[in-house]
Structures are given as structure tokens and as C-alpha cells.
Amino acid sequence: MVGRHETRMQAVNDTTASFPTSKRNRLKRRHDRGSYDHEAVFAVLDAGLLCHVAYTFDGQPYCTPTIHWREDGMLYWHGSSASRMLRQLRGGTPACLTVSHLDGLVLARSGFNHSANYRSAMCFGMARIIDEPEEKLKALAGVVDRFYPGRTQTLRAISAQEAKATTVIGMRIEEASAKVRAKGVADDEEDYGHPVWAGVIPVRMVVGAAEPCPRLLPGIVQPENLAGYAEGARLDQALTQAQLAYEGGQ
Ligand SMILES: Cc1cc2nc3c(=O)[nH]c(=O)nc-3n(C[C@H](O)[C@H](O)[C@H](O)COP(=O)(O)OP(=O)(O)OC[C@H]3O[C@@H](n4cnc5c(N)ncnc54)[C@H](O)[C@@H]3O)c2cc1C
Numbered sequence: 627m628v629g630r631h632e633t634r635m636q637a638v639n640d641t642t643a644s645f646p647t648s649k650r651n652r653l654k655r656r657h658d659r660g661s662y663d664h665e666a667v668f669a670v671l672d673a674g675l676l677c678h679v680a681y682t683f684d685g686q687p688y689c690t691p692t693i694h695w696r697e698d699g700m701l702y703w704h705g706s707s708a709s710r711m712l713r714q715l716r717g718g719t720p721a722c723l724t725v726s727h728l729d730g731l732v733l734a735r736s737g738f739n740h741s742a743n744y745r746s747a748m749c750f751g752m753a754r755i756i757d758e759p760e761e762k763l764k765a766l767a768g769v770v771d772r773f774y775p776g777r778t779q780t781l782r783a784i785s786a787q788e789a790k791a792t793t794v795i796g797m798r799i800e801e802a803s804a805k806v807r808a809k810g811v812a813d814d815e816e817d818y819g820h821p822v823w824a825g826v827i828p829v830r831m832v833v834g835a836a837e838p839c840p841r842l843l844p845g846i847v848q849p850e851n852l853a854g855y856a857e858g859a860r861l862d863q864a865l866t867q868a869q870l871a872y873e874g875g876q
Contacts, residue, residue, distance in 0.1 A: 650750055651801040659805045664699075666804040670747035671696050672869040673862035674725040675773065679703060679795075681721045681753065694723060695772040696869070701749060702756070702765050704794045721753035721797055727862060729808065731827040735817040743826065747804045751797040765794045768872075775871040776851060831861045 644662045645651065653660035661667070671677075677694040680687060694703045701723055730743035756762045766789060767778045811824045835857040836848060851871075854864040 645799065645802045647803075648801055651748065651803045653803055653805060656805070656807075659807055661804045661806075662802065663804070666806075667747045667749070667799075667802045668696065669866070670727065670745045670804050670806075671701070671725050671749070673727060673745070673866050675861075675865055677703065677723050677725045679721055679723045679753070681715075681719050683719075693769070694725070695768050697765075697768060697772075699799050701751075701797045701799060702768060702794060704766070704769060704792055706791065706793065715753055715793075715795055716755050718752045718754040721751065723749045723797065728829050730829055732807075732811055733824050733827065734811045735813045735820040735822055735824050739811070739813050739817070741807065741812070743807050743809070743828075745804070745806045745808075747802060749797070749799045749802040751800040753795050753797045756794040756796045761796075762794050763789065765796065766792060771875075772872045773865065773868055774852065775868055775875055780849070833857060833859045833861055833864060 643664055645664065645667065647662055651662070671694070675693055676691060678689050678691050679694075680689040682688070692703045692705065694701055696702070703723075724746060726744055726746035728742060728744055732741040732743060734740050756765055763784070766784060770778050770781070810826055813824065833855050836852075836855070838848070854867045
């Protein structure tokens with residue numbers, strides 16, 4: 627018999643499916659901008675590298691900016707084993723991980739209707755320390771290969787000391803939501819006659835020119851699989867492409 631846990635895991639790994647909704651993740655404000663589809667949530671997660679993870683310890687909320695990566699319905703992040711917060715996660719704790727992208731500044735004809743174009747995702751689950759050695763090593767390779775597919779094969783292997791010094795946190799996404807605003811100015815009808823400039827100023831995060839390490843060995847050139855990070859490329863698109871290449875290579 628397939629248990630509830632297995633059923634949920636299968637559902638989370640199926641990119642055509644949706645996350646279940648509850649009081650926790652159901653959008654109340656501007657629910658028309660929301661989605662619970664895996665595809666919509668994963669698209670926001672995969673286009674970003676920077677996330678914020680929130681948990682409460684002893685009644686105090688903490689919201690930590692860090693790097694996340696995704697394997698099917700699992701989210702991972704890591705930190706130093708000496709980190710107070712990571713050590714407190716040992717028994718598992720409820721967490722909320724968010725990723726957001728600012729896409730545009732929306733200038734309206736009234737202060738009230740100023741807005742922003744954005745894509746964001748909120749994911750809920752139990753954050754746990756990944757102790758199982760094989761899963762931990764796979765996750766530590768994932769943090770490199772997810773962003774630069776195939777790169778760990780070219781690197782000096784991780785040492786036991788490095789693995790020990792790094793804590794990996796994993797969270798299976800139980801519930802999640804995506805919210806997107808992608809449109810122009812939405813003024814009150816009577817304000818369109820007001821004589822002031824209004825419009826959208828798009829915002830993009832783009833990659834700069836690579837700066838090779840001055841101590842590169844002779845003959846070492848930038849590998850072709852980093853072409854997605856060429857100068858001027860959009861970072862969200864490069865990260866999405868890298869995730870697809872990573873999944874393809876699994
Ligand atoms: C760049 C940016 C700028 C924003 N600017 C504003 C602003 O100026 N004013 C403003 O009111 N809001 C703004 N938002 C939207 C904001 O994130 C919240 O959605 C909004 O404030 C409603 O919060 P709430 O807790 O009342 O939502 P509720 O609808 O009560 O939240 C219920 C559930 O809906 C889901 N949810 C809510 N918000 C989001 C989200 N952003 N992404 C994914 N899931 C979500 C979560 O699962 C949440 O638990 C901005 C978002 C971004 C990314």
C-alpha cells in the first residue's frame with residue numbers, strides 16, 4: 627500500500643501537479659496573482675540563487691538570506707557547522723523559504739497605485755539537517771553542479787574535513803505558492819487625465835564580464851558550459867538554463 631508520505635513525494639516530483647492548499651499557503655490578498663502549480667513555483671525558485679529562510683527559535687523569528695538549490699520537491703541550503711541557527715535545526719523545525727525577483731518599477735498617477743512587477747515563491751516544510759553521508763555528499767555536489775552543471779567532476783574532491791565543517795539543510799516542500807505581477811500601470815479611471823508621467827521601468831539583474839583568477843595555470847580557459855553566464859546575460863535566465871541542464875544530467 628502506498629502511504630500518505632510516498633503519495634505526497636510522488637505528487638511533489640510531478641511537475642504537472644499542484645501543491646495542496648491550506649490556511650498556510652492560500653493567497654488571500656490578490657489571489658488572482660497566485661498559483662500553486664509546481665511549474666509556477668519551481669520557475670521562481672530555479673530563476674534565483676538568493677533566498678530567505680525564516681524560522682522561529684524560542685519565540686524569536688529569524689530570517690536568513692542564503693543560497694538555495696532544488697532537487698525535485700526538495701530544497702537545500704547550507705552553512706557552517708558552527709552556525710548557531712543551523713545547529714538548532716537538528717531536531718527539525720518548521721520553516722518558510724522565499725525567493726523573489728524584482729522585474730519592474732511601476733509608477734502610477736497617484737502614490738497609492740505605485741507598485742512593482744515581481745515573481746515570488748513561498749515554500750513551507752520541515753527543515754532538517756541532512757546527516758546521511760551519501761545524501762549529504764550528493765547535496766554538496768548539487769550546490770555546485772546545479773549552478774554550473776558538471777563542474778564538480780573537474781574540481782579537487784571535497785575533503786572529509788570540508789564535509790564535516792558544512793551543515794546541509796533539506797526541506798521537502800509540503801505546501802507552496804507563487805505570486806506574480808507582470809503588467810503595466812493600473813490607475814483609477816479618473817486619474818488617467820492627470821498630467822504626470824506614468825509607466826514601468828523594467829529592472830534586470832545581468833551578468834558582468836568574467837574576471838579570471840590571476841593565478842590561473844597557463845592554457846586554462848573558461849569552459850564552454852559557462853557560456854550561459856556570458857557578459858550581459860540575464861542571471862534569472864542563466865540560472866534557469868543551468869537547472870535544466872543539471873536535471874538533464876542526473
Ligand atoms: C518585489 C515585491 C514587492 C512587493 N510590494 C508590495 C507592496 O508594496 N505592498 C504589498 O501589500 N505587497 C507587496 N508585495 C506582495 C507581498 O509579498 C505580499 O504578497 C502581500 O503583502 C500580501 O501579504 P499577506 O501576508 O497579507 O498575504 P496573504 O495573501 O494573506 O498570504 C497568504 C499566503 O499567500 C501566499 N503568498 C502571499 N504573498 C506571497 C508572495 N509574494 N509570493 C508567494 N506567495 C505569497 C503565502 O503562501 C502566504 O502564506 C510585494 C512583493 C514583491 C516580491
